[in-house]
Amino acid sequence: MTRREELYEACEDAIFALLMADFAEQEGRQLWERNQQLKRDPAFAVPEQSYQRGLDTIRRAYGAQRRSRIGRTAYGIACKVAIVALVLALMFTTAFAVSPTVQRGALSWLVRVTSVSADLSFVTPDEEIQLGSCSFPALPEGYTPTLQEATKFHVTLEAFSPENEMINMTVYFGNDTALSMDSQDADYIERVQINGHDGILIEKDGCWNIAYADLDQVAFVRLFCTGLSREEALSLIEQISIHSTE
Amino acid sequence: MLTYLLSTLDDPDDQAFLTQLYKDYYLLMFATAKKYLPNQADREDAVQASMEHLIHHAGKLRTMSHYALLSYLVTTVRNTCFNLITANVRKERHLAPLEDNPEMDRIVDESSIEDLLTTLHRQDVMALVWSQLSEEEQFLLKGKYVIGYSDAELAASLGCRPDSIRMKLTRVRRKAVTLAAQQED
Known part of the structure; x- marks a missing residue:
């Protein structure tokens, strides 16, 4: 088909579109009149059912x-919601893969939500931690719980910082319990008063090892940590509390 | 959410528009069907099928002038009736297709250009030649230019291949132009 033929056909098509539009108008007038006649015609009737x-x-x-x-529309909305969820999941997965902080945060949250165990759970580190019959203070910024354990004989909370500094807080119960602390070649040993109880503070190789005996609860309370100052370490152990089990 | 879903509903005016159209012109629709279908049940089916077509094109119908709308309405009923009639009966109704003629199949006919341009001055030219066109030719022109059928839809109604529609339309247009030129003479 040549260009000339294409143009001719397009021209013819456009002209006929106009002509047929005019024809439809003319025919419509006749049809309207025909419809008026039908309305007046008693011989022509359409059954009510039809x-x-x-x-x-x-x-x-x-x-x-x-x-x-x-x-x-509902399906379209559901698809869009699914896409948004997928994008968020991908973003989260990426962040989880590349960021240790996100990994620790997510792990704490997920485990706390899904765990059914009373003995081991993870919690967010920015609030007081209830574990067994003990309450432990909120962890310093950056620390993530790695172990929480509550048995008949002891309750332990252990956490690490991104720099691998450690905090271990343990409460030992029982009349016959003995607590041994490493004081060999210690840099510093001091008797301290913690929450009205006699205690001992040992510094060795940059680690603080602090403990005291709670005679009311018949328990030893101990803090072992690295990377904290003396005051920070003392503050933490002072905030450990034991709830009466009676 | 529910509010948004409700906002996506069809324009309720479409339903009201078609209901009123049907109430005003159902007599005309049934009378048109009666021309082609002797059986009342068949007429009823044809009108229902026509309404379904109109429902799908409600948006377009609302933009048409009143008289053009009536032409569309009746053309739709007529085409639906044709489709309900068996293929054999329909073939009998239609004139035989134009014979294959290479000369006639040429798109550009220099003499017809002048005739074509002449037809522009006569708004009623199609009314003058309409009765001289066969039912198939009328169906093609109305289907293409009034209803807006695609080539595939026209081919399905005529029982031919879609790629032959273009040539059929060319022949019909040329015939109409030739008839119009004869009227002028």
């Missing part, structure tokens, strides 16, 4: 269209 069927068709069609459109 007439009603037409109205029913319109009602049914629009009802079906509505249901279909709502379904499609």
